[in-house]
Every structure is written in structure tokens, then in C-alpha cells.
Amino acid sequence: GRARSSLGNTVASIFSRGITDEAWDELEEALIAADVGVEATTELVEGLRERARAEGIRTGDEALGLLKEVLRLELGVADRTLSRREDGPSVWLVTGVNGTGKTTSIGKLAARHVREDEQVVLAAADTFRAAAADQLERWGEAVGARVVRAAEGADPASVAFDGHASARAAGADLLLVDTAGRLQNKKELMAELGKVKRVLDREAGQCDEVLLVLDATVGQNGLQQARAFMAAVEVSGVVLTKLDGTARGGIVIAIQRELGLPVKLVGLGEGVDDLAPFDPDAFVEALFAEVAQDVTLGEDEA
Amino acid sequence: MFNALSDRLEAVLGGLKSRGKLTEEQVDATLREIRLALLEADVNFKVVKTFVARVRERAVGTEVSGALNPGQQVTKIVHEELVRILGEQSAPLDLGSASPAVIMLAGLQGSGKTTAAGKLAAQLKKKGRTPLLAACDLQRPAAVDQLKVLGERAGVAVHAPEAGGDPSADPVAVARSSIDEARRLGAGVVIVDTAGRTNVDDAMMQQASDIREAVEPAETLFVIDAMIGQEAVTVAKAFQEAVDFTGVILSKLDGDARGGAALSVAEVTGRPIKFASVGEKLEEFEAFHPDRMAGRILGMGDVMTLIEKA
Ligand SMILES: Nc1nc2c(ncn2[C@@H]2O[C@H](COP(=O)(O)OP(=O)(O)OP(=O)(O)O)[C@@H](O)[C@H]2O)c(=O)[nH]1
Ligand SMILES: Nc1nc2c(ncn2[C@@H]2O[C@H](COP(=O)(O)OP(=O)(O)OP(=O)(O)O)[C@@H](O)[C@H]2O)c(=O)[nH]1
Ligand SMILES: [Mg+2]
Ligand SMILES: [Mg+2]
Numbered sequence: 001g002r003a004r005s006s007l008g009n010t011v012a013s014i015f016s017r018g019i020t021d022e023a024w025d026e027l028e029e030a031l032i033a034a035d036v037g038v039e040a041t042t043e044l045v046e047g048l049r050e051r052a053r054a055e056g057i058r059t060g061d062e063a064l065g066l067l068k069e070v071l072r073l074e075l076g077v078a079d080r081t082l083s084r085r086e087d088g089p090s091v092w093l094v095t096g097v098n099g100t101g102k103t104t105s106i107g108k109l110a111a112r113h114v115r116e117d118e119q120v121v122l123a124a125a126d127t128f129r130a131a132a133a134d135q136l137e138r139w140g141e142a143v144g145a146r147v148v149r150a151a152e153g154a155d156p157a158s159v160a161f162d163g164h165a166s167a168r169a170a171g172a173d174l175l176l177v178d179t180a181g182r183l184q185n186k187k188e189l190m191a192e193l194g195k196v197k198r199v200l201d202r203e204a205g206q207c208d209e210v211l212l213v214l215d216a217t218v219g220q221n222g223l224q225q226a227r228a229f230m231a232a233v234e235v236s237g238v239v240l241t242k243l244d245g246t247a248r249g250g251i252v253i254a255i256q257r258e259l260g261l262p263v264k265l266v267g268l269g270e271g272v273d274d275l276a277p278f279d280p281d282a283f284v285e286a287l288f289a290e291v292a293q294d295v296t297l298g299e300d301e302a
Numbered sequence: 303m304f305n306a307l308s309d310r311l312e313a314v315l316g317g318l319k320s321r322g323k324l325t326e327e328q329v330d331a332t333l334r335e336i337r338l339a340l341l342e343a344d345v346n347f348k349v350v351k352t353f354v355a356r357v358r359e360r361a362v363g364t365e366v367s368g369a370l371n372p373g374q375q376v377t378k379i380v381h382e383e384l385v386r387i388l389g390e391q392s393a394p395l396d397l398g399s400a401s402p403a404v405i406m407l408a409g410l411q412g413s414g415k416t417t418a419a420g421k422l423a424a425q426l427k428k429k430g431r432t433p434l435l436a437a438c439d440l441q442r443p444a445a446v447d448q449l450k451v452l453g454e455r456a457g458v459a460v461h462a463p464e465a466g467g468d469p470s471a472d473p474v475a476v477a478r479s480s481i482d483e484a485r486r487l488g489a490g491v492v493i494v495d496t497a498g499r500t501n502v503d504d505a506m507m508q509q510a511s512d513i514r515e516a517v518e519p520a521e522t523l524f525v526i527d528a529m530i531g532q533e534a535v536t537v538a539k540a541f542q543e544a545v546d547f548t549g550v551i552l553s554k555l556d557g558d559a560r561g562g563a564a565l566s567v568a569e570v571t572g573r574p575i576k577f578a579s580v581g582e583k584l585e586e587f588e589a590f591h592p593d594r595m596a597g598r599i600l601g602m603g604d605v606m607t608l609i610e611k612a
Contacts, residue, residue, distance in 0.1 A: 097554075099411070130455075135448070183556060184557070220343075244503075246502055
């Protein structure tokens with residue numbers, strides 16, 4: 001139900017009355033409204049203003065071109081492929097705070113690789129949350145992936161171990177390890193996750209991917225999450241979920257700036273096919289399209 | 303103990319005490335820092351704007367109390383205003399007189415609805431009531447099983463469709479039949495868990511509205527994650543429109559998010575935040591405290607107690 005206007009239109013509308021202080025303020029507001037964060041926004045806009053001055057930029061179109069260039073540069077560089085291995089099952093460990101979409105994303109990933117005729121095993125190393133393993137099992141049944149699980153309260157690292165042993169024995173191509181949601185300020189739970197990773201590293205040589213699942217509605221705490229999970233388990237990429245809602249997930253700009261951590265996949269719904277590779281152009285476009293709407297809304301209401 | 307905001311205020315205003323009325327300059331210098339603190343706490347930028355304007359109006363010309371410096375005086379006003387919006391006192395559940403009384407939960411995916419349903423059930427049971435949990439999320443894989451496990455832990459019965467998680471079953475019908483089931487069991491309260499939904503999914507928002515109409519809840523509680531950012535406003539407004547909620551549960555407050563969403567939601571919906579969910583275990587559930595939340599949003603809980611006493 002929402003009308004999405006293109007980046008061109010909306011940012012151009014910010015600069016439509018020329019490149020004024022007001023326009024820069026509006027741009028700043030648009031970025032903050034997208035959850036990019038005050039610090040990253042201030043730095044971005046300052047850098048842009050400086051370049052616009054230095055390069056003698058006068059028209060809205062030119063400003064728009066510059067803005068696109070800068071944001072693409074922010075998000076551009078990273079390699080977004082998911083690492084695989086030939087000797088034994090590739091191991092992808094999936095982590096994040098509570099309720100972000102870890103289990104669902106695993107289901108979607110499994111579906112994708114089963115469809116490519118790979119043998120996929122899911123390890124239910126969330127032994128904590130009520131019916132977490134049942135949820136993973138339903139996904140496994142639906143997409144055709146075997147699930148390795150243990151009793152509630154079992155040691156997650158040992159479930160990961162069993163999952164890997166079982167995947168290796170079966171000659172599986174891919175092992176996806178689901179973990180319990182944990183808030184990054186809980187030291188014991190973060191240590192427990194560290195142990196899961198160490199066990200997998202030991203068994204597999206090294207985890208091929210450690211994915212951090214971030215909810216696109218998250219605000220500034222997203223940066224804290226990324227810092228803490230990076231420190232605990234050397235995250236290799238972000239899965240940004242729930243982009244089918246109205247949230248824009250702008251915090252990933254701050255995350256990539258500060259930590260160099262790329263978004264690799266996006267979640268676009270609850271269905272099995274609602275997973276896509278991260279597309280920086282589409283992301284930047286959506287970042288502004290709706291933000292600019294918000295800004296206008298705000299003026300209307302005021 | 304001083305922290306970021308206090309330090310910044312100290313830096314712009316100096317620690318000097320000054321007598322007389324707050325000047326525009328003093329107020330503006332303080333509010334610049336407050337504005338930043340609120341944005342960093344994820345308060346929606348539009349809410350920040352109206353809030354700061356309101357405080358400015360109130361603060362300019364106010365007498366500085368002897369024990370405070372101007373920055374502290376403005377901060378004190380800011381804090382009072384925050385507490386006022388957040389609801390002064392914690393608001394209790396109001397279950398009315400109908401029997402069974404219905405509590406319905408609604409919110410975005412993964413916000414903590416099912417967990418909160420279990421917690422409410424456990425709490426009401428402890429208070430001597432007989433709750434029944436109604437499993438009206440027939441969508442998410444194993445959502446019904448999750449509620450059943452929580453019901454078992456809380457020692458509370460769960461009403462679910464036959465097949466457990468049959469996606470073709472109608473959640474509105476399950477909600478309706480839970481009322482009959484409650485009467486049959488002699489349960490005085492029905493807690494209706496619903497599927498997560500995004501605010502732009504019109505069909506799902508309509509379903510939430512239909513469930514509400516079918517069970518006429520005494521309390522409809524909107525569950526929102528304390529880590530949510532700027533979208534809190536849009537989401538809360540959409541849920542208010544669809545289910546006209548009577549209160550809010552702020553979840554995952556055991557994390558380290560500043561929780562500015564609390565202010566955004568309270569400001570744009572005018573509905574009280576009734577509970578704070580502070581963990582994954584059933585007993586980790588408390589009444590919401592506006593004053594604590596105000597300090598948390600400003601990132602200066604400890605300092606506030608000092609200022610308040612002055
Ligand atoms: N709209 C939407 N919902 C999603 C998306 N990804 C996951 N969800 C929903 O978000 C909710 C939480 O997803 P889960 O996969 O259970 O999340 P989790 O991270 O495994 O949660 P915990 O294990 O409890 O920490 C479910 O209702 C999912 O259907 C997405 O991309 N879009
Ligand atoms: N740390 C913490 N975790 C919580 C809290 N409330 C819920 N959770 C966790 O957050 C995740 C999602 O909780 P659920 O109760 O399943 O959320 P939901 O809103 O029912 O999710 P859907 O039905 O998929 O939309 C689970 O891992 C819960 O254990 C809380 O207050 N603190
Ligand atoms: Mg999970
Ligand atoms: Mg649920």
C-alpha cells in the first residue's frame with residue numbers, strides 16, 4: 001500500500017529550492033529518520049557539503065548525483081557472497097538478538113540451497129526458547145532439510161557439534177546452525193555463543209559464515225549489537241530482515257562505516273522465497289523515498 | 303556519577319550556579335544537548351521537535367532554584383515533561399467486569415507477544431485468577447507449540463485449534479471459540495496471542511481488527527520492542543488505528559537500548575505503557591515506571607535522582 005517515489009524525485013525535491021542550508025538540514029533529517037544515526041548522519045552531510053563546495057556544485061541534480069555517489073561508496077566495496085568450502089559441509093552460523101528472524105532466515109536459506117539440489121542440514125542449537133527446535137523442524141519439513149536437535153536445555157555447543165558430525169557423515173553440502181536470540185549485554189549468553197563458534201571452528205576448520213541477523217526496525221542499538229557480536233564471534237555478514245515493513249534499516253550504514261561489516265542478504269517477508277541478496281541501489285532508494293515522505297508528512301502536520 | 307549528557311551540559315554551560323531566571327541562551331544551549339540525547343535514544347525526530355519546543359516555552363524565564371545550575375534546572379524541567387508524557391504513574395491492568403475478561407496482544411513480528419502472553423498468564427494466576435491462553439497465531443511455524451510450552455510452564459490452559467498449527471484455520475474463529483472454552487472451564491480471563499504483522503500488511507491489520515471485534519477485549523495491549531528506532535511512531539499509529547489499543551508493553555528492556563520508542567509511542571498515541579518485559583523467563587515482567595524510563599532515555603538515571611531532590 002505505499003507509494004514509493006524514486007530517489008531522484010525525493011532528494012531532488014529536498015534540493016528543489018537550490019542548495020540551501022535548509023536543504024542540508026532536510027537531508028540530515030531524512031537520514032536520521034531512516035535510523036542512520038546522528039553521528040554518521042552528521043559526518044556524511046558534512047562531507048557532502050564540503051565536497052559540494054569544493055566541486056562548485058550548484059544545481060539540485062548535481063547535489064543528487066554527489067549524494068548517490070557518496071552513499072554508494074559507503075555501502076559499495078564489500079564482497080557479499082556467502083563463503084563455501086569443498087572439503088565437507090560449509091558451515092554457516094546464524095546469530096543475533098531475540099526475535100530478529102534468525103530461524104526464519106535459516107528456513108529461507110535452506111530452501112534456496114535444497115532447490116539447487118544440495119543436501120542441507122539444520123542444527124537446532126537454540127535449546128532455550130520455548131518450541132524453538134519445533135519451529136526449525138517445521139521449516140526443515142517444509143523445505144526438505146534434515147534437522148538435528150536435542151532436548152530442551154541441552155548444551156548448544158554440543159548440538160552444533162552433533163549437527164556438524166551428522167552433516168559430515170551424510171556428506172551434506174551445507175550446515176546451518178540456528179542459535180538462541182540473546183541480547184548483546186548478557187555476558188554469559190555471549191560467552192555461550194563464543195563456545196558454539198569455537199566448537200564449529202574446531203570441527204570444520206573454520207565457520208564459513210557467521211551471520212548477524214538484524215531487524216530493520218532497530219534503532220541505534222543495532223550498532224551496539226554489531227559491535228558486540230563482532231567481538232564475540234567475528235561476524236562476517238549481516239542479514240537485514242523485515243524490510244517489507246516501513247522501516248529502512250539505516251543503521252547498517254553506520255555499521256558498515258564503523259565496522260566494515262557488509263549486509264549480505266535482506267528479508268522481505270515471512271514466506272520461504274522472501275530472501276534476497278542485498279542491493280545497495282535499491283536500499284539507498286528506499287532509504288530516501290519513504291523518508292522524504294515522512295519529512296513532508298511532518299511539515300503537513302506541523 | 304556523571305555521564306555523557308551531564309558532561310556535555312557541563313561543557314556548554316559550565317558548572318557555575320547562577321541566580322535569577324533562565325535566559326533564552328541558557329535554555330537553548332541545554333536543549334541542543336537534550337535534543338541530541340533524545341535522538342541518540344531513538345526518540346522519533348518529529349517527537350523530539352515538538353518536545354523541545356514545548357520545553358523551551360516552559361523553561362525560559364523559570365526561576366533557577368538555589369541548589370541547581372541553569373543546565374540542571376532545564377534538565378529538571380525536561381525530566382518532568384518526559385515523566386508527564388510517559389504517564390506519571392504506572393498504569394495497572396483494567397479488566398473491567400465482563401466475564402471472561404479478554405486481553406488481546408498485538409504487534410510487529412518478533413516483538414515479544416507470545417512471551418508476554420505467558421508472562422501475563424503467570425502473573426494473573428499468581429494473583430488467584432484463572433487465565434486461559436488463546437493461540438490465535440496460526441501462521442508462524444510452531445507458534446502454537448510455543449504458547450503451549452509457556453502455558454505448561456505457567457500452569458495455565460491453552461486453547462488452540464485441533465491440528466495445532468493448521469494455517470487454514472481461522473484465527474478469528476479460534477479467538478471467538480476461546481470465549482466459550484473459558485466459560486466451559488470457568489476461566490475468568492482470556493489472553494489472546496496473535497500473529498506478528500507489519501503495519502503495511504493491510505490484510506493482516508484487518509485480521510487484527512476482526513479478532514478484536516470478535517472478542518471485545520477489556521485490554522488490547524500493543525507489544526513493542528525497546529530497541530525499535532524511528533519507525534515506532536508509524537507502527538504505533540497504524541496499530542492504534544487498527545485495534546485501538548488500551549495500553550503498551552515495552553519488551554526487551556533488559557537490553558542496553560535507551561528505549562526512546564517509549565516516548566514516541568506515548569506521545570503519538572496517548573496510551574499508557576503498562577508493562578516492561580525484562581527477560582525471557584516468565585517472571586521477568588514488571589509494571590512500567592515512567593520516572594526510571596525518563597532517566598534511561600536521557601542516559602542519566604543517577605543524576606536525575608540528585609536533581610530531583612534539589
Ligand atoms: N515481515 C517479516 N517478518 C519476518 C521476516 N523474517 C522473520 N520474520 C518474522 O519475525 C518473527 C521472528 O522470526 P524468527 O525467525 O522466529 O526470529 P528469531 O531471530 O529466530 O527469534 P528467536 O529465536 O526467538 O530469537 C517471526 O514471526 C517471523 O515470521 C521478514 O523478513 N519480514
Ligand atoms: N531478553 C528478552 N527477550 C525477550 C523478551 N520478550 C521476548 N523475548 C524474546 O524475544 C523473542 C521473540 O519473542 P516472542 O514472544 O516469540 O515474540 P512474538 O511477538 O510472539 O513473535 P511472533 O509471534 O513471531 O511475531 C524470543 O526469543 C523471546 O524469548 C524480553 O523482555 N527480554
Ligand atoms: Mg529462532
Ligand atoms: Mg508469537
